[in-house]
Amino acid sequence: MSYAVEVENLRVRIGGFEVLRDLTFKVPENTIFTVMGPSGSGKSTLLRVINRLIDLIPEAEVSGRVVVLGRDVFKADPYRLRTRIGMVFQTPNPFPHLSIYENVALGPKLNGLVKSKKELDNLVRWALEKAMLWEEVKDKLDVPPLGLSGGQQQRLCIARALAMRPELLLLDEPTANVDPINARKIEDVLISFRREGGVTIMMVTHSPPQASRVSDYIAFIYMGQLVEVGPADQVFVNPRNKLTERFLRGEVS
Amino acid sequence: MRFPSREDRMFFYMLLPFAGVVFIVFVLLFEVLIQNSVPVLLREGLKFLTSSAWRPSEVSPDQEFYGILSPLVGTLYSSLIALILALPTSIALAIFINDYTPPQLRDHVTGLVDLMAGLPTVLYGLWGAFVLAPILKTYIMTPLSLYLGFVPVFGCRPITGFTVFTAGTVLSVMILPFMTSMIRESLASIPRTYREAVYSLGATRYEASRMLVSMTKPAVMAATLLGFGRAAGETIAVSMTIGNSFGLPLCMFEPSYTISSLIANQFANAGFYHYMTSALYAAGLFLLATGLLLNSAGVYMLVKWRRTYRR
Numbered sequence: 406m407s408y409a410v411e412v413e414n415l416r417v418r419i420g421g422f423e424v425l426r427d428l429t430f431k432v433p434e435n436t437i438f439t440v441m442g443p444s445g446s447g448k449s450t451l452l453r454v455i456n457r458l459i460d461l462i463p464e465a466e467v468s469g470r471v472v473v474l475g476r477d478v479f480k481a482d483p484y485r486l487r488t489r490i491g492m493v494f495q496t497p498n499p500f501p502h503l504s505i506y507e508n509v510a511l512g513p514k515l516n517g518l519v520k521s522k523k524e525l526d527n528l529v530r531w532a533l534e535k536a537m538l539w540e541e542v543k544d545k546l547d548v549p550p551l552g553l554s555g556g557q558q559q560r561l562c563i564a565r566a567l568a569m570r571p572e573l574l575l576l577d578e579p580t581a582n583v584d585p586i587n588a589r590k591i592e593d594v595l596i597s598f599r600r601e602g603g604v605t606i607m608m609v610t611h612s613p614p615q616a617s618r619v620s621d622y623i624a625f626i627y628m629g630q631l632v633e634v635g636p637a638d639q640v641f642v643n644p645r646n647k648l649t650e651r652f653l654r655g656e657v658s
Numbered sequence: 659m660r661f662p663s664r665e666d667r668m669f670f671y672m673l674l675p676f677a678g679v680v681f682i683v684f685v686l687l688f689e690v691l692i693q694n695s696v697p698v699l700l701r702e703g704l705k706f707l708t709s710s711a712w713r714p715s716e717v718s719p720d721q722e723f724y725g726i727l728s729p730l731v732g733t734l735y736s737s738l739i740a741l742i743l744a745l746p747t748s749i750a751l752a753i754f755i756n757d758y759t760p761p762q763l764r765d766h767v768t769g770l771v772d773l774m775a776g777l778p779t780v781l782y783g784l785w786g787a788f789v790l791a792p793i794l795k796t797y798i799m800t801p802l803s804l805y806l807g808f809v810p811v812f813g814c815r816p817i818t819g820f821t822v823f824t825a826g827t828v829l830s831v832m833i834l835p836f837m838t839s840m841i842r843e844s845l846a847s848i849p850r851t852y853r854e855a856v857y858s859l860g861a862t863r864y865e866a867s868r869m870l871v872s873m874t875k876p877a878v879m880a881a882t883l884l885g886f887g888r889a890a891g892e893t894i895a896v897s898m899t900i901g902n903s904f905g906l907p908l909c910m911f912e913p914s915y916t917i918s919s920l921i922a923n924q925f926a927n928a929g930f931y932h933y934m935t936s937a938l939y940a941a942g943l944f945l946l947a948t949g950l951l952l953n954s955a956g957v958y959m960l961v962k963w964r965r966t967y968r969r
Contacts (some may be wrong), residue, residue, distance in 0.1 A: 485860070569859065
């Protein structure tokens with residue numbers, strides 16, 4: 406089996422505080438891998454190491470080895486690396502000064518992925534369809550996204566990430582600020598996208614029910630430490646660690 | 659308004675006059691400006707704005723004539739030069755301070771910029787008149803007129819260093835800290851998640867900065883308008899560098915006048931003439947109107963900008 410992400414002895418310190426302590430795990434290709442854990446356990450930081458957004462925090466000290474899509478992330482060109490990795494954030498953050506179309510087109514434009522306007526149009530439509538948003542916005546592509554609901558904005562952000570045709574998609578609690586109906590829609594988007602293949606999805610969530618609905622693999626992180634990792638069925642049905650069991654029952658937060 | 663206790667009510671009525679002072683001063687100022695402007699405006703009508711003649715006469719008030727076209731144009735011209743120089747510089751400086759200055763240094767640099775904004779303006783005037791003017795004349799204005807003289811705005815040789823261009827340059831240095839502060843704050847106020855979003859799409863630093871600046875466009879426009887307002891209202895440093903001569907120069911290497919420098923230079927003599935005091939008041943009225951217009955437009959843009967990112 407080949408892996409989209411391999412993490413070895415990863416440690417992250419931010420301002421003297423150990424955010425991640427010695428993580429080691431692998432994310433198999435073409436799966437949905439969910440990182441589960443209570444708030445403040447370092448999940449978001451983990452994602453930011455993988456696409457090196459951690460560079461934006463100058464005081465962060467990172468050690469260990471992280472191989473993403475076959476490249477050592479700390480040796481790779483971060484810009485080129487990021488073009489292969491999409492990311493969706495906790496708060497919907499479409500660019501308010503761009504239109505819906507321009508939001509989705511931004512990644513392909515920045516990276517010269519398309520040659521013609523027609524190609525771009527098709528790509529934008531494809532991404533919006535994949536994010537199950539096309540029907541809702543096809544008549545207002547030129548409008549800024551501020552009129553959309555929070556859930557629609559988040560699906561727009563998913564489309565924005567998909568438009569780069571990423572091989573790895575990172576989602577940082579994508580449904581935390583979204584209503585339950587939209588949350589389910591987003592889960593459906595992920596499941597159907599994974600079914601098509603060619604992409605590995607790594608999602609962070611603090612909700613065990615959500616993790617159980619979408620995941621192939623689960624990692625449970627607590628206070629910056631990896632408590633348990635394995636196939637979703639096994640972690641949910643038969644957790645090896647007491648702490649995982651207690652988290653799944655809602656006793657740890 | 660209802661107050662639960664007598665003290666609260668007393669306290670409120672005690673504060674009221676202090677709060678009222680600002681409003682009252684503004685109304686009085688406006689009132690005095692309008693009242694004193696009336697004589698010259700009634701006598702000359704629109705010609706006050708469309709003529710460049712400035713003719714005090716000791717012989718008879720009938721021979722007096724005052725038109726402020728020249729200072730009006732000079733005000734706009736020098737402010738425009740100031741903006742053209744200050745806008746790109748302040749955007750670049752704001753990006754540099756935010757993104758490239760080490761965090762430990764950032765506060766000091768910001769403090770320095772704010773300090774520059776607060777320096778007594780006469781110091782800028784001194785520096786502009788004695789240091790900048792000769793340098794600009796020798797190394798910028800003369801070569802530009804020699805080699806790019808076919809461009810109308812560069813089409814004359816500077817006779818002294820005191821020109822519209824020199825005044826505009828001094829003004830640009832003066833409004834630079836203020837504009838930089840505003841643009842820097844607006845850049846810093848963009849929630850981090852947008853910065854992350856641009857970078858997550860594979861943007862380079864340059865592309866990300868461009869994106870963030872274009873996000874702050876309303877704030878940049880507000881800074882431009884408010885900077886314009888400041889430049890147009892600035893008095894002493896301009897009087898010291900613009901040459902103070904009536905004329906309608908197309909070429910920026912000629913001396914000119916601004917409304918503020920006109921008032922500052924002429925008010926001492928105004929008492930000798932019948933209409934000049936009124937003319938100066940009227941000039942001030944138009945200065946105030948311009949300033950109000952620019953400032954309210956700027957503040958409006960700023961309020962609009964702040965709403966965009968309030969969630």
